[in-house]
Amino acid sequence: MGRIEDLACCLQTFPAWESVSVADLFGWLELELGGSDVLENGILKDGVIFQPVVPKKVVVVCSGTHPFAAWQALARGALLGVSEFFLKLPGDATSSAAIENMAAELKKRGLVKSVRCSFDISPEDWVGAELTVVFGSDETVEFFRKQAGTRFLGYGHRASFGVVFEEDISADSAAAAARDLFCDDQMGCLSPQLFYLVGGEPSSCVRFAEMLAEALRQICAGQSVAAHDTGAAARVHSARREAVFNGLPLICSPSSTDWTVIVDSDSSFKLSCGHRVVFLKHARSLGEVARCVCGYKAHISAVGMSRVEPFDCGATRFCRLGKMSLPRPSWRQDGTLSLADWVSWRSIELD
Numbered sequence: 001m002g003r004i005e006d007l008a009c010c011l012q013t014f015p016a017w018e019s020v021s022v023a024d025l026f027g028w029l030e031l032e033l034g035g036s037d038v039l040e041n042g043i044l045k046d047g048v049i050f051q052p053v054v055p056k057k058v059v060v061v062c063s064g065t066h067p068f069a070a071w072q073a074l075a076r077g078a079l080l081g082v083s084e085f086f087l088k089l090p091g092d093a094t095s096s097a098a099i100e101n102m103a104a105e106l107k108k109r110g111l112v113k114s115v116r117c118s119f120d121i122s123p124e125d126w127v128g129a130e131l132t133v134v135f136g137s138d139e140t141v142e143f144f145r146k147q148a149g150t151r152f153l154g155y156g157h158r159a160s161f162g163v164v165f166e167e168d169i170s171a172d173s174a175a176a177a178a179r180d181l182f183c184d185d186q187m188g189c190l191s192p193q194l195f196y197l198v199g200g201e202p203s204s205c206v207r208f209a210e211m212l213a214e215a216l217r218q219i220c221a222g223q224s225v226a227a228h229d230t231g232a233a234a235r236v237h238s239a240r241r242e243a244v245f246n247g248l249p250l251i252c253s254p255s256s257t258d259w260t261v262i263v264d265s266d267s268s269f270k271l272s273c274g275h276r277v278v279f280l281k282h283a284r285s286l287g288e289v290a291r292c293v294c295g296y297k298a299h300i301s302a303v304g305m306s307r308v309e310p311f312d313c314g315a316t317r318f319c320r321l322g323k324m325s326l327p328r329p330s331w332r333q334d335g336t337l338s339l340a341d342w343v344s345w346r347s348i349e350l351d
Helices: 003-011 022-033 068-080 093-108 138-148 171-186 204-222 230-245 286-299
Strands: 043-045 048-053 057-062 084-088 114-118 131-135 151-155 159-165 192-198 250-252 260-263 277-283 300-305 317-320 344-349
Touching: 003 022, 003 068, 022 068, 057 068, 057 138, 068 084, 068 093, 068 131, 084 093, 093 114, 131 138, 138 151, 159 171, 159 286, 171 192, 171 204, 171 277, 171 300, 192 204, 192 286, 204 250, 204 260, 204 277, 230 250, 230 260, 230 277, 277 286, 286 300
Parallel strands: 057 084, 057 131, 084 114, 131 151, 159 192, 159 300, 192 277, 260 277, 300 317
Antiparallel strands: 043 048, 048 344, 250 260
């Protein structure tokens, strides 16, 4: 079995990667590097060979609460042929264990030579590194940009939202929206902070709220949902109290903090506290949605839609509802090249 075939088999054992295929990985290389054989042979053009140079060691810093960013980094590096990783783990024990699990699996299969994981990072950990990749807040990215002393890729704060057209309001669209809310406990950069109900009357928000609440109930009835810790529960209760104080219609899980749906008459973009607390807002058109989010435009990552119709809101990814937190391997995070940005290039002039 070749390296790419082995990598596909490895990735298929992890959530969000179950459907990745060998063809997907070859296609990813083709899309970003110009061909699946470019890593070995380079590109010959006008008497010059352009040869990609893969970093031998990469430092990855993860400060989020979900392992997907680190999984993406490990997958990218393994596909390119990075031989050594240092991973600074997030403080969350569950996410850290999931990251270490993938690192160990890649090493066991010989897809990377060395992976070291730690909750701390010191200057010695950068010795030999040629690239630093950081996932976290804008402040975290800037802090490590100053520390790294290598080529640097930083992925800072981003937020996402959903759009449901009035004519698409249905149990199916509500179920898809509920799936997006349950991914990552609504704490990832691809998790929907709110949903805009576009078209029709503002009362459509109440109608969709009832459907979404039912879809969330069904998910909770069909699977074990971990209880929120004290801090998360306090944030949920605070959001609920604020909604009641402001007279906003609210539907929530009656004896837990599992989910909360709030109908908000203020259409401006607003961040949720996460933990499946979601706002429903009305807009007359996609143009009005764009105006509502304009103040946050530089930080919009993805828009999940009941019917995909791209519009100018700053988003770098548009997808169907239900797939917001499950991007394809070739996803261009923050609108950048996810593989090509990892390599540098050298030219060999033959004439």
